[in-house]
Amino acid sequence: MKVPAFLADLVFPRRCEICGASVDRPGRYLCSACIERIPFVPQSGCCRVCGRAAEGVDGEYLCEDCRRPSTRPAFDRAASAVSFDELPRQMILDYKFNRALHLVADFADWLEAALNVRFSASAIDLVIPMPITRFHRWNRGYNQSAYLASALAGRIDRRCDPRQLCRVGSPRRQGGLDEESRRENVRGTFAAPRPEFVRGRTVLLVDDVMTTGATFSEAAATLKSAGASRVWCLSVARSVRV
Numbered sequence: 001m002k003v004p005a006f007l008a009d010l011v012f013p014r015r016c017e018i019c020g021a022s023v024d025r026p027g028r029y030l031c032s033a034c035i036e037r038i039p040f041v042p043q044s045g046c047c048r049v050c051g052r053a054a055e056g057v058d059g060e061y062l063c064e065d066c067r068r069p070s071t072r073p074a075f076d077r078a079a080s081a082v083s084f085d086e087l088p089r090q091m092i093l094d095y096k097f098n099r100a101l102h103l104v105a106d107f108a109d110w111l112e113a114a115l116n117v118r119f120s121a122s123a124i125d126l127v128i129p130m131p132i133t134r135f136h137r138w139n140r141g142y143n144q145s146a147y148l149a150s151a152l153a154g155r156i157d158r159r160c161d162p163r164q165l166c167r168v169g170s171p172r173r174q175g176g177l178d179e180e181s182r183r184e185n186v187r188g189t190f191a192a193p194r195p196e197f198v199r200g201r202t203v204l205l206v207d208d209v210m211t212t213g214a215t216f217s218e219a220a221a222t223l224k225s226a227g228a229s230r231v232w233c234l235s236v237a238r239s240v241r242v
Helices: 004-013 086-097 100-120 134-140 144-156 177-188 214-225
Strands: 077-082 126-129 202-210 230-238
Touching: 077 086, 077 100, 086 100, 086 202, 086 230, 100 144, 100 202, 100 230, 126 144, 144 202, 177 214, 202 214, 214 230
Parallel strands: 077 230, 126 202, 202 230
Antiparallel strands: none
């Protein structure tokens, strides 16, 4: 029998990942005080396609890259919950590389909040985690995005199916590459092995960190080639570091 989170917390009190204080939120690892310190991405004043925020802009706009056909991403809309800076950065790195899977519920809270502002949950047919390469799967032992996608899909009562998108080939690491090099690096590195499962559907792609959006865009292009009608993208964090 599963023990309720609030009872488990009485026996084994959780400590906040940031300040170390007892956590006052059942089943979570961030306290209410530290939640207030998280740099959430403003969901207004963002590009209506890539989600990039712009200072001094009220409402949605279309950024320069998304206006140009040569650089417009293949996805229809993207959003991120927090900035990949300051407090969330180490948490996300620990989750991604050090198996800190206990943070899934906290990250799913952030994803759900961003989703409810930027997307229509009822319009989503399928949730797919961003696949990782075989090397990364072997090295880490898990796909960090799969846990996020599964948790979020459960929150919005949608199916999560990681089998509908896979990695092919072995691209270089994206870190340190400029925007154009990132696009070239991931070109042709995804496959949708069962087109009949995505055809005509609105797909939500979920990942941990978005930087330029090149990986999301290539994955979206693959899904659209397989027949997906719309591809929306959602990440825990947005990084401006290339």
